[in-house]
Amino acid sequence: MKAIVYTKYGSPDVLTAQEVEKPRPNDHEVLVKIHAVSVNSWDWDRLRGKPLLTRLEGGPFKPKYKILGVDIAGQVIAVGKDVKELRLGDDVFGDISGCGWGGFAEYVCVPEHALSYKSPSMTFEEAAAIPQAAVLALQGLRNKGKLRAGQKVLINGAGGGVGTFALQLAKMHGAEVTGVDSACKLDLLKSMGADEVIDYMQEDFLQRGLKYDLILDVVGSRSIFDFKRVLHPKGAYVMVGGPPSRIFQLLFLGPLISITGKKMSILIHKPNKQDQNMMKELFEADHVIPIIDRCYPLNKTAEALRYVGEGHARGKVVIRVVFPPK
Numbered sequence: 566m567k568a569i570v571y572t573k574y575g576s577p578d579v580l581t582a583q584e585v586e587k588p589r590p591n592d593h594e595v596l597v598k599i600h601a602v603s604v605n606s607w608d609w610d611r612l613r614g615k616p617l618l619t620r621l622e623g624g625p626f627k628p629k630y631k632i633l634g635v636d637i638a639g640q641v642i643a644v645g646k647d648v649k650e651l652r653l654g655d656d657v658f659g660d661i662s663g664c665g666w667g668g669f670a671e672y673v674c675v676p677e678h679a680l681s682y683k684s685p686s687m688t689f690e691e692a693a694a695i696p697q698a699a700v701l702a703l704q705g706l707r708n709k710g711k712l713r714a715g716q717k718v719l720i721n722g723a724g725g726g727v728g729t730f731a732l733q734l735a736k737m738h739g740a741e742v743t744g745v746d747s748a749c750k751l752d753l754l755k756s757m758g759a760d761e762v763i764d765y766m767q768e769d770f771l772q773r774g775l776k777y778d779l780i781l782d783v784v785g786s787r788s789i790f791d792f793k794r795v796l797h798p799k800g801a802y803v804m805v806g807g808p809p810s811r812i813f814q815l816l817f818l819g820p821l822i823s824i825t826g827k828k829m830s831i832l833i834h835k836p837n838k839q840d841q842n843m844m845k846e847l848f849e850a851d852h853v854i855p856i857i858d859r860c861y862p863l864n865k866t867a868e869a870l871r872y873v874g875e876g877h878a879r880g881k882v883v884i885r886v887v888f889p890p891k
């Protein structure tokens with residue numbers, strides 16, 4: 566099968582398209598013919614081995630997994646003998662970060678617990694755009710942030726993969742949402758219902774003098790003390806992503822600050838089939854749509870990663886492995 570392989574950390578230039586052996590499912594796995602796979606900023610970090618913290622999990626000197634890509638959508642084409650639910654021909658999608666990665670390829674073996682049925686009303690590209698980004702947004706707002714109707718919510722990094730899902734979820738729950746991102750993404754945020762938008766290059770949201778009930782932070786661009794200042798007394802700050810220095814700051818000081826009533830926490834990614842299914846239901850009910858900036862063919866995966874890594878993407882970028890018939 567064709568796969569995009571890397572054996573050392575580096576720029577997208579270290580990726581090569583290779584013929585590798587097609588995997589065979591063990592008793593608890595299914596073999597998925599991948600139709601589409603989306604790119605996450607996590608792929609970008611794992612490609613470069615930066616920040617160094619990513620090497621704790623990804624391999625200290627060279628990558629543990631040779632094929633990146635975690636958010637897949639495709640069709641089941643072989644089934645292990647102990648698989649209970651999935652059948653040949655089922656269309657599925659899911660986050661395979663907990664089971665060996667390997668999405669930038671034509672086929673991958675996956676334990677069935679990681680996969681949800683794709684809705685017939687979704688394209689494979691839409692399904693591939695959902696798992697990690699949408700579940701991070703959902704878990705950040707619901708589990709950590711305890712989002713409620715009428716709250717004032719600020720999303721820092723609202724125009725990327727996680728942020729575009731978070732904005733739609735927050736609006737669906739009746740929140741008043743301010744989206745912060747770069748100028749080229751603000752029209753998109755408004756079109757998705759953002760009540761206020763802020764270009765972070767032009768304006769410092771701290772200077773508005775406003776307070777928020779919930780801040781979902783995808784980028785960790787400010788000190789947690791800055792975010793604390795613009796929280797209501799019982800407000801919550803949830804960090805989804807950020808540089809290691811900010812993550813450590815939050816891990817050590819967050820619990821202390823939280824004693825004062827302002828809850829400062831970090832989201833730890835947990836792939837979750839129920840949450841994937843919930844996002845599928847919200848898609849079917851027209852509450853949430855994946856924002857797909859652009860699609861690349863598998864052999865242009867390096868280009869796709871570069872585009873995401875350089876921060877250009879509005880919403881998600883998807884790799885199309887199988888092209889739908891014209």
Ligand SMILES: NC(=O)c1ccc[n+]([C@@H]2O[C@H](COP(=O)([O-])OP(=O)(O)OC[C@H]3O[C@@H](n4cnc5c(N)ncnc54)[C@H](OP(=O)(O)O)[C@@H]3O)[C@@H](O)[C@H]2O)c1
Nearest residue numbers: 722724725726727746747765786805806807832833834876
């Ligand atoms: N918590 C976990 O367990 C876990 C798991 C996986 C991933 N993550 C993290 O989750 C995040 C994934 O986010 P994503 O996929 O949404 O990334 P993304 O698509 O790259 O989106 C980030 C957005 O933030 C914007 N941005 C950059 N600097 C900013 C600033 N100073 N202020 C406001 N906005 C800014 C970017 O726009 P411009 O580039 O145009 O400025 C971009 O639109 C990453 O930080 C990743 O490390 C966390």
